[in-house]
Amino acid sequence: MGCSTGCWVWSLLNSSIGKKTVMAITGLALFGFVVAHLVGNLQVFIPDDGKSINAYGHLLKSKPALIWTARLTLLALLFAHVITAIRLSLENNAARPVGYQVKNWREASYASRTMMISGPLIFLYVVYHLLHFTVGVVHPKFDHEDVYRNVILGFQSTPAALVYIAAMLMLATHLRHGLWSLCQTLGINHPKYTPALKAGSTVVAAAIAVGYISIPVSVMIGILK
Amino acid sequence: MKLKLHIWRQKGPKAQGKMVTYEVPDASEHMSFLEMLDVLNERLIEKGEDPVAFDHDCREGICGMCGFVINGLPHGPKQATTTCQLHMRSFKDGDEITLEPWRAGSFPIVKDLAVDRGAFDRVIAAGGFVSVNTGAAQDGNAIPISKTIADLAMDAAACIGCGACVAACPNAAAMLFVAAKVSHLNLLPQGKPEKYARARNMVAQMDKEGFGNCTNARECEAACPKTIGVEFIARMNRDFLTGSLFDRPEGTGGGGA
Numbered sequence A: 001m002g003c004s005t006g007c008w009v010w011s012l013l014n015s016s017i018g019k020k021t022v023m024a025i026t027g028l029a030l031f032g033f034v035v036a037h038l039v040g041n042l043q044v045f046i047p048d049d050g051k052s053i054n055a056y057g058h059l060l061k062s063k064p065a066l067i068w069t070a071r072l073t074l075l076a077l078l079f080a081h082v083i084t085a086i087r088l089s090l091e092n093n094a095a096r097p098v099g100y101q102v103k104n105w106r107e108a109s110y111a112s113r114t115m116m117i118s119g120p121l122i123f124l125y126v127v128y129h130l131l132h133f134t135v136g137v138v139h140p141k142f143d144h145e146d147v148y149r150n151v152i153l154g155f156q157s158t159p160a161a162l163v164y165i166a167a168m169l170m171l172a173t174h175l176r177h178g179l180w181s182l183c184q185t186l187g188i189n190h191p192k193y194t195p196a197l198k199a200g201s202t203v204v205a206a207a208i209a210v211g212y213i214s215i216p217v218s219v220m221i222g223i224l225k
Numbered sequence B: 001m002k003l004k005l006h007i008w009r010q011k012g013p014k015a016q017g018k019m020v021t022y023e024v025p026d027a028s029e030h031m032s033f034l035e036m037l038d039v040l041n042e043r044l045i046e047k048g049e050d051p052v053a054f055d056h057d058c059r060e061g062i063c064g065m066c067g068f069v070i071n072g073l074p075h076g077p078k079q080a081t082t083t084c085q086l087h088m089r090s091f092k093d094g095d096e097i098t099l100e101p102w103r104a105g106s107f108p109i110v111k112d113l114a115v116d117r118g119a120f121d122r123v124i125a126a127g128g129f130v131s132v133n134t135g136a137a138q139d140g141n142a143i144p145i146s147k148t149i150a151d152l153a154m155d156a157a158a159c160i161g162c163g164a165c166v167a168a169c170p171n172a173a174a175m176l177f178v179a180a181k182v183s184h185l186n187l188l189p190q191g192k193p194e195k196y197a198r199a200r201n202m203v204a205q206m207d208k209e210g211f212g213n214c215t216n217a218r219e220c221e222a223a224c225p226k227t228i229g230v231e232f233i234a235r236m237n238r239d240f241l242t243g244s245l246f247d248r249p250e251g252t253g254g255g256g257a
């Protein structure tokens, strides 16, 4: 029986639909993180001079087993998402060795055609973001104990704030196609709810971007200080 | 009307191809697109040149033989229309029109605009059938099928296998074709017993043929002359995933005596 299980898992993971399923499930899990992270971050707006968000930061750090499990899980998810994206793209390019001289698009959204641009840019942003707010090496005055100050000082640098704003627009583009696309990949498409899913993807993607962007913008215009 | 055509010319599967420009000074708007090419070809033959090769058969939109990419759109600018059903009234005097073959590694060029779609036949051979001895004709309505399901299966069965979905896809994926063929049998009682094996075998053959992977861009449904929708791709994904996860390998009984 050894091979019969080994073989079906292997052939599933290497099939076209299997790889797309890996994209969909890892994408959904990363989206879950993006939402949870936003909810955590929005605590900067609680007007208590950063007590809430700092307490939240300490809470996370006081549970090393928890935070490291979460970090390693996210890393594994991102790794699977990126590797599978690369495998799929290589295969897709190979499937059309000679391209068209004239190509017109009818339905493919801009977001859907640029997943392999928005994705890698998000990856670069994630690296920068970790060096900026987690490790602190590219931060002007990093303090491991004061999350709130790190955010305020970090975004008082206009170039840094602009990088964050641009990255969140990229993320919104990625999710605008990604959220609907993952439903379709997993077989969720039905006249009863597909229109709502498509509209919902755009609304949720935009809401995520607005939510995240509100933080650097508030620092830039001086609402948060 | 006066037209300038840029056509992909390629002598054979291995030959180097290139775009060649032709003028058709006197096309009529009542001609079909293929008739306009027939006129061009007759002139080429009279001049002793090689006519432009393109596939066609029924010329009424039912056989699936015809098709090339017209100004970047498979089967041209009109939706729900095969190349053979397209008329020159869809173009204007003075237009420049670019004609290219379906571009996919799995559809090698035979010559000019004609490609070899044998990959589709091999996908069908992997599961696009029902393995029963049909015998004498059944009584009508002996097997109850609801109207919605019959209609849905019919919509999938409208696929003529032209390959426009592959041509339109940014990834040269064949998912819409395979989904239509899987679904039209999987929806019906006669096809149900082999539902999961069919989905898995046809997808496996599709992958083996080297088609790309769907990114849900939905260009295929926009290009499909039979307006088959990507809902069938979701249905195939469900059947494939369910089959991969839950279909029982042969010889695994349920226990008991």
Ligand code: HEM
Pocket: A020, A023, A024, A025, A026, A027, A028, A030, A031, A034, A081, A082, A085, A086, A112, A115, A116, A118, A119, A120, A122, A123, A174, A175, A177, A178, A179, A181, A182, A183, A185, B214, B215, B216
């Ligand atoms: C926080 C980070 C990210 C999130 C939340 C995210 C989310 C998603 C989601 C939900 C999907 C849809 C899955 C599907 O089509 O079934 C997706 C697809 C995709 N992602 Fe990401 N992603 C992230 C980072 C990345 C990165 C770093 C890359 C770079 C390589 C990338 C490349 C792709 C590609 C190529 C697709 C497939 C697009 C398609 O099938 O049309 N993503 N992503």
Ligand code: FES
Pocket: B055, B056, B057, B058, B059, B060, B061, B062, B063, B064, B065, B066, B067, B082, B083, B084, B085
């Ligand atoms: S020639 Fe038969 S469909 Fe066009």
